[in-house]
Structure formats: C-alpha cells, structure tokens
Amino acid sequence: MKLSGNYTVPIGRELAYHLMQDPAVLARAMPGCNHLALVAPDEYEMRMKMVISSIQGLFAGKVRIADRNPPASFRLIVEGSGKVGFMKGDGLLTFATLYTSTDIHYEGEVQVGGMIAGVGQRLLDTTSRYLIKKFFEKLTAEATAQMPQAAD
C-alpha cells in the first residue's frame, strides 16, 4: 500500500526537522508507543500498543533513520510485528518552508501482513491515515510546547 500526504506544522523547518529526530519526542508522538530506545546509531527499538476501537495489538519493532539531509529530508524505516500481524514501512519525509510554518510531505510504502491484513484490508487505508494524522497533531503539540517563549 502506498501512502502519501502532507501536514503543516506551525514551526520553522530546522525545528521541525530536529524534533522529528528526537527519540523522546517521537516516542510521545507515535500513537500507542510506550518504549523507544536507541540501540545503534540512527536505530531505535520500539514497542507500541495500538488500540483502535475494539482492535488492539502489541507490536515490537525497530525504527531507523537513513539518508539524512538536514533540514530538507530524511528517510524513516519502521518495522514491527505482533500477534495480530506485522508491518513494514519505508517513507521519505521532506520539509519545505511555508511562510513561518513547515510543510512536511511524506511519501512511502507500507506492507502489512498477517491476520490484521487478512481481515482488516478494508480498514488499513483509513486507519493508517488516521494514525499519521494523530502523529502530526501530537508533534504539533510538542512543537508548540517547545517553542521559545515569546514571539507573538
């Protein structure tokens, strides 16, 4: 499944880029993430508990950051598996300045397998987009909280 879209966060490009590389921020922004630890340069181990309506799943996996080109782009590779299935995602994030905000564009491919893909295919698209939206909403909240106190 291909996924692409964009989201505008009300912060500058450098800060947006920097925030998305900060494991503590990523851990708080990723829906259901309850553990994210650096295990190698640019490689994190993660655990998440996803709850969407009645469906819940525990996933364990890895997050990798590659092809860094600050503050314009980087590649995010996520792999996770759990009892209900597995997922693998590989996406390129590009950051473009838009006045005082930053437009983050994502484009990538997600593979989902196992039970969750077998019965949930109809729902993968909506739920992935919903989770991505939640991620960016939380990132925006994080960004606003970290913004230098002043500037109005």
Added chain:
Amino acid sequence: MIPQNFEYSAPSTLQDALALLADGSAKVLAGGMSLIPLMKLRLAAPEHVVDMGRVPGLDGIHQASDGIHIGAMATHYQIESSPVLRAHCPLLAETASHIGDVQVRNMGTIGGSVAHCDPAADYPAALFALEAQVRLASASGERTLSFAGFLVDTFTTALEPGEIVTEVIVPAESSGAGVSYQKLHQPASGFAMVGAAVRIARANGGIGFVRVGITGLASKAYRATNVETILQSTGNVEKAAAVVADGIEANSDLNASAHYRSQMARVYTARALKIALARAS
C-alpha cells in the same frame, strides 16, 4: 477460531452495568456483530465483557416532544420495521433495511454500530442528515451530544472509558418531506463503499430544506453542506451532487480506489437527491 479467555458479566440493570464498566477496563457487548468476529480472530482480546443483552428497557423506540428516542439496544430489524420510525423518521428505517444481511439486522444494534464507529457503516449517513443526538451514560452521570460531536474519526467516538450509548434521538420528519438512502454495497459484507442519505422538503415551488449525509467515502461520515447549499440555491441535482467529494480525502482499499469512490459518491448522491425530491410533496 476460539477467542481468548475472558470474564463475562450479564448485568440485569443499567446501574449494575455502569458499575461494572466504571473502571473503564471492560468491553461492552451489544449485538456482537462486530466485537464477536474480532474476538474470534483474536484481533480483540478484552479481559472482561459486559453483555447488555439482559438489561431491560434499552431497546424501546418512542416518540417524545423533542424527537424519537431509540434505545441503544434496538436492533436494525426493529428500526427498519418500527411503525413509529416508518411513519415519522422513514430515513432511518430505510437506512437500517440496507445494513448487512438478515442475521446481522436481527442481532446488530444501533448503539453498538455507532459506538463501534466503522467508517463504512450505514447509520452515520442518516444520522448526519437527521442531525441526530446521542445520549451517553456512565456511573458518574449522563450527557447528550450531537452526532457530529460524538463521531470523532475512524473507529473513534467521544465515548469516555466506562461510558455507553443509551439512546439515539432523531427528529420527527415534517409531513411532505422526501427522504432516501442510496448505497453502493460491498457484495460480500454489505458494507457501504459509499452511502448517501438525503432529506428534502419543498417550499414555494423550490427547495425549502435539504440535508445530506455521506458515509463510506472518507475516514469518517460527514454532512455535505456544500451539496445542500448548491441544491437549495440552484435546484440542480447534478450540479449539487458534483461537489460531494470536494475537499474530502477519499478512502482507497481493495474494494475501490479513491478516484472510483469519489465518482460513486457523486453518482449515489445524485440518485438519493432525485429519489428524495420525487418523494417530497
């Protein structure tokens, strides 16, 4: 498959049910048409299931001054065949008759459907067109939300942990209004790939009132106010239906691409508008 072990409670009063649910850890079982398959596939593994099936008084349908109150445990069949709804809220009865298959309609409930909040469910289209309200209860009290406020996003509602849906309240239709629910159904599951619910009342040779609710197209159902505005000002069904997917991020899955879904939304909205207009007097 066999579900994981879970604790099962079947309270016989609403107070007992709300007390059991109060700590937010138990899962509510209504008709079980979504929860049970998910549990059997082990995609859902609640530790405690509270069955609402033995709580009396939750499946009534009655008319009051503020609208028609439908108990959360009313089945789709009860809604489709209710004389009160058929006479005073035909849109909801018609919508219920399109849900799933006979077995699902006999077991599935309106409360379960709206709480589960599947983006391809049928009711949300009608409930947006009807500007319905949803009554919620928990151990700490009751509250009423507009359906638009209740539905947050795909599979996500305003229900707090420990809170349940007790009633859906819909307005009684004015006489002479025309309604229609048209859907493109997925042949195997019966889910709406797109569904359009319309209510129209004529006035002075033109359109006095129109409401359009759309389901299945996007991650959540919505009221298509842009369609309503164009129909009301121009009276042109095709022009109005043409904008139904404007600004909407359409779903794409193995059943239908986003492009096809958007096109079908226009086709089915036009159909629903035409039929509702023909029925309005």
